[in-house]
Amino acid sequence: MIKALIVGLWTTLRHFFSRSVTLEYPEQKWTPPDRFRGRHIHLTNEERKPLCVACGLCEKVCPSGCITIESEKNPDGPGKVVTDYRINYLRCCFCGLCVEVCPKNAIVMGHEYELASEDKESLIMNLDQLLDKRMKSENQ
């Protein structure tokens, strides 16, 4: 019994001198794993036009009903073009179903997780905010 007590003390003392696992958050940022589901990213083609064809599947499949798509007829060809695409992050549960269902792979889950805000309005994001700022995502 006494040996066990001493082994216990030795174990905790070893941990006392080991490196802490705490991430000091505002100063140190966390790197999410590859398949982390953060804020969405709308991908674009070479002409920086969104890949989205406004089929509305994501809007239908979304369990929280947080996606709103606005579109108009494509002036220079067949189909539609998306004019606005809003995701209400107050409701989004980051399930990723919109990404699964997209036939054009136009939307992907990004890695941004710092989505806290002081006003509700800023959490309803429009197409401009969601568009991929890079030419082509590595995720594609």
Added chain:
Amino acid sequence: MIVDIVLQIVKIIVIFAVILTCVAYLTLMERRCLGFFQVRLGPNRVGPWGLFQPIADGLKLFFKEDMTVLHANKFYFILAPVISFVAVLSCFAVVPFAGNAYIIDIPVAVLYLMAISSMGVYGVLLAGWSSNNKYSAMGGYRATAQMISYEIPLALALVGVLILSGSMSIVDIVNSQNGMWYIVKQPLGFIIFLICILAETNRCPFDLYECENELVAGYQTCYSSMKFGLFYIGEYAHIFLACCLITLFYLGGWNGPVLPALAWFFIKVFFCAFCFIWIRATYPRVRYDQLMNLSWKVVLPLAFLNLIVTAVIKVMF
């Protein structure tokens, strides 16, 4: 005469300020050390290395709502934290920090310590009883049983020290340890004293009367604001007192080479405090029957054995 009294009062104020500062920083030390033991950092946001954390905690306690529960016995409910606070702080009157840094050195200091520190249990018992709440009452009953069970071996372990030093004055006890600390002469007594003082100060693994996961903080359940704060300060002051006593009785007090006496005293005290925290970080809480068995069937007979052997050796040689 007047000058003497004023000087004495100034001395008391200074020493108590030092004690309360130490107690405040003991809470920070405990939280930081526990953090390190659990491979995290502990509070480090308020000021450099979290040094202002105790001040922030104190301010927070002051601004909390001061509640008295509806069916509590108001008088005892308010009296309880005061008793546990005063009982502990009065003990420091006879605790010498260095050769001459003490409030008073009375020839029956050890007796005084035992008597006054036992008063602390009234605070806990009254708190548990007057809260009119079954968890608090359970905590109070446990406290009484535990205190009574562990006070006896504690006193018996101390008698070993008293036999060796031949005095009840703490200054004399420390002076008689010149050259050879009593931890060497009284190893068994030291371990008994350590176990009992852990139980007396309500520390893990013997923190049965406020165990938060079965008794929801036991006797403190109904307390908030500064009434809770008084219990809290009292508890940490008790730990500080326990560390002082271990240092004085077994680790040679302020004796030590090179460094000044006061420095040695505080090094030893804070090393003891670190050990207290280390023990808390290591051992799980004992069960209630184990606690009682340990006291009456193991520690008490060992304390008698230690006392008899010490007495026989003292008489023979």
